[in-house]
Amino acid sequence: MTDRKVGTYKFVAEPFHCDFSGKLTLGMLGNHLLNCAGFHATDRGFGMATLNENHYTWVLSRLAIELEDLPVQYEDFSIQTWVEAVYRLFTDRNFSILDKEGRVIGYARSVWAMISIESRKPADLLNLHGGSIMDYVCDKECPIDKPGRIKVTEKTPWAEYRTKYSDIDINGHVNSIKYIEHILDLFPLDSFRGRRVRRFEMAYVAESYYGDVLSFFCQETEPGTYDIEVKKNGTDVVVRSKVIFI
Amino acid sequence: MTDRKVGTYKFVAEPFHCDFSGKLTLGMLGNHLLNCAGFHATDRGFGMATLNENHYTWVLSRLAIELEDLPVQYEDFSIQTWVEAVYRLFTDRNFSILDKEGRVIGYARSVWAMISIESRKPADLLNLHGGSIMDYVCDKECPIDKPGRIKVTEKTPWAEYRTKYSDIDINGHVNSIKYIEHILDLFPLDSFRGRRVRRFEMAYVAESYYGDVLSFFCQETEPGTYDIEVKKNGTDVVVRSKVIFI
Numbered sequence: 001m002t003d004r005k006v007g008t009y010k011f012v013a014e015p016f017h018c019d020f021s022g023k024l025t026l027g028m029l030g031n032h033l034l035n036c037a038g039f040h041a042t043d044r045g046f047g048m049a050t051l052n053e054n055h056y057t058w059v060l061s062r063l064a065i066e067l068e069d070l071p072v073q074y075e076d077f078s079i080q081t082w083v084e085a086v087y088r089l090f091t092d093r094n095f096s097i098l099d100k101e102g103r104v105i106g107y108a109r110s111v112w113a114m115i116s117i118e119s120r121k122p123a124d125l126l127n128l129h130g131g132s133i134m135d136y137v138c139d140k141e142c143p144i145d146k147p148g149r150i151k152v153t154e155k156t157p158w159a160e161y162r163t164k165y166s167d168i169d170i171n172g173h174v175n176s177i178k179y180i181e182h183i184l185d186l187f188p189l190d191s192f193r194g195r196r197v198r199r200f201e202m203a204y205v206a207e208s209y210y211g212d213v214l215s216f217f218c219q220e221t222e223p224g225t226y227d228i229e230v231k232k233n234g235t236d237v238v239v240r241s242k243v244i245f246i
Numbered sequence: 247m248t249d250r251k252v253g254t255y256k257f258v259a260e261p262f263h264c265d266f267s268g269k270l271t272l273g274m275l276g277n278h279l280l281n282c283a284g285f286h287a288t289d290r291g292f293g294m295a296t297l298n299e300n301h302y303t304w305v306l307s308r309l310a311i312e313l314e315d316l317p318v319q320y321e322d323f324s325i326q327t328w329v330e331a332v333y334r335l336f337t338d339r340n341f342s343i344l345d346k347e348g349r350v351i352g353y354a355r356s357v358w359a360m361i362s363i364e365s366r367k368p369a370d371l372l373n374l375h376g377g378s379i380m381d382y383v384c385d386k387e388c389p390i391d392k393p394g395r396i397k398v399t400e401k402t403p404w405a406e407y408r409t410k411y412s413d414i415d416i417n418g419h420v421n422s423i424k425y426i427e428h429i430l431d432l433f434p435l436d437s438f439r440g441r442r443v444r445r446f447e448m449a450y451v452a453e454s455y456y457g458d459v460l461s462f463f464c465q466e467t468e469p470g471t472y473d474i475e476v477k478k479n480g481t482d483v484v485v486r487s488k489v490i491f492i
Contacts, residue, residue, distance in 0.1 A: 014277065014281055015280075015281075015284070015294075015415070015416070016277045016280065016281075016415070016421050016422070016423045017277075018415065018416055019411065019414065019415075019416075020411075020414040020416060020418055020456070021416070022416040025412065027412065031260065031262045031263075034261075034262065035260055035261075035262075048261075073416060164431040165265065165266075165430055165431050165433060165435050165437075165438060166265070166271065166273065166427045166430060166431050168265065168266040168435060169261070169262070169264065169265075169266065170261070170264055170265075170266060170267070170268040170319060172266060175262050176262070177262045181412045184411055184412060185410035185411050185412050187411060188411070189411050189414060189456045189457075210266070210435045211435075
């Protein structure tokens, strides 16, 4: 029963996916989490491919990751994912990250909406495939806080970046993982020495496109905690993020 | 016998590893090629882990990739790799890229040296593990040109880039794949519309480090063919590259 609800996927920390400390990057972990979401949904009949035929697609709205550790290069690890709740317009999908011995080293929470590809309007999840997604709701624990509200008042950007070829995905948007990389790249390498990211949150607010100039507004709300807002072309908020070092 | 010499590894084109056209990026293909090199060598007793114990490491010197096609997102593909030749200071490792039906859609050639981690001096491959690497030399065909000489005279850089946290690998160097991404990012998105990269070459000349400013000197030697030289901090050549669009 749990097997049917919880998907488990095995990975190895590839060397080019690890940072200078030899540990898997958060961007690559995020990539694996989103892939697992895709595998899990596809195997149960509500994945991207099925939805696209019906002219719908999943859109990631929030992601929060909290970590005690990360695999080092060449190390095996696995990710479990399950659906925590389904609302009319959103669904909560959770994750646990397990080290090579199967010990939990982190958790993640994500919030997704489903939209119509034509109208970009949200779809009713409770009616998706006759409400079959509800059959997979699972009460496995995920003992980390839900994504919170992020508010940035800083008016001077820390950095600006014009989006490039490698940022853009098949939908013509900057891909969700690239934002994570660009946000972590705001911090000097020394920020990651002797400390690590304990919690990382992303709120995906709007899309950005090829050639957009992204401005990164950042404030340290308490020591080691950073709230970040990314705007495109000086005006619209694209993503907000919180990075907590320990 | 061929199985022992040729390693075959299966992959799927992950959505965040595909570009705006929906096809696997060259950077991610390069990542997979280098991983396959690692798997193949490790399984045969001359991989990084074994060598590190002996204080040696493999260093990628050249990479050339030639493609007729690339997998689209969610598509299965596989990579084969084998050792073509072993010289005293270098070894030639080749690759073929197969689509989901097992049809060859591309080939790649790479040249590697082995160096001592302490002295950074090259090691004698013919004496590596009593010359056992020679047992795996294989005459499987690889019908693409060897990496050629790349000469750039252009004096004005197309772009400059200061290396960031996400560029740096466990050795403290900008990782081999990031150069591929930065080089392709020199080209506007429209360069990849209606044409694609047919051949891509990289020559890894020297290491660059965190905070180095990379300058990209680029010249179009004939229509759609670009020779690129990357220098760090205005002086030393780090990599050279050739990109041929079709």
